[in-house]
Amino acid sequence: MAAPHPLYGGAMSMVIPEGMADASAFREVPDHQEVFADAEKDQSIIVEILEAIEHKAEKALQYHFDEIAQTNESEHSTVYKIEEIQLETIGEVYVLVGQQEVAKFNEKAKALDAVNSVCMFMALVRVPQHSADVLVSLNVPLKIGHSSSSFAATSGGPLPVDIEKSYSDFKLMLGTFRINDYSLFA
Secondary structure (H helix, E strand, O other), X not given: OOOOEEEHHHOXXXXXXXXXXXXXXXXXXXXXXXXXEEOOOOEEEEEEEEEOOOOOHHHHHHHHHHHHHHHOOOOEEEEEEEEEEEEOOOEEEEEEEEEXXXXXXXXXXXXXXXXXXXXXXXXXXXXXXXXXXXXXXXXXXXXXXXXXXXXXXXXXXXXXXXXXXXXXXXXXXXXXOEEOOHHHHO
């Protein structure tokens, strides 16, 4: 397994799958996010620090999923499951598996077939002593619209996706997540 990648200057770390590039090398990324992208597969990993939501973990995770759907102007979004998993490194984590129908860069305004179907794996790590939530997301395209900018970048669409394997890989990646310095939240 690869070495953990430092996040937020080393305050957190996690193994990032091979092929994922640090998006801050080619576009602006907000300070509260770490973003990695694989252009060939049109996949991305996002780690973001958010203000804690005053709901139980399952409802907070649903809230974050819905907020992303609204921000992305998702035509349709579905949550398939939310479950609790135990990680040796950080304890209790809630994971959501869902799907959203979204277009990149407001492409839907140009063509209706620019909408992509994306499977989203999201994990919520609560940091209650600092009123923070850390959200770790893996976005995996299931179908790419013909007019989407991702269509040409992926040579005509995503590779076939094994959702169960992607979910298993996501949980393995989460198993490497660490908060190394809690002063990041101060």
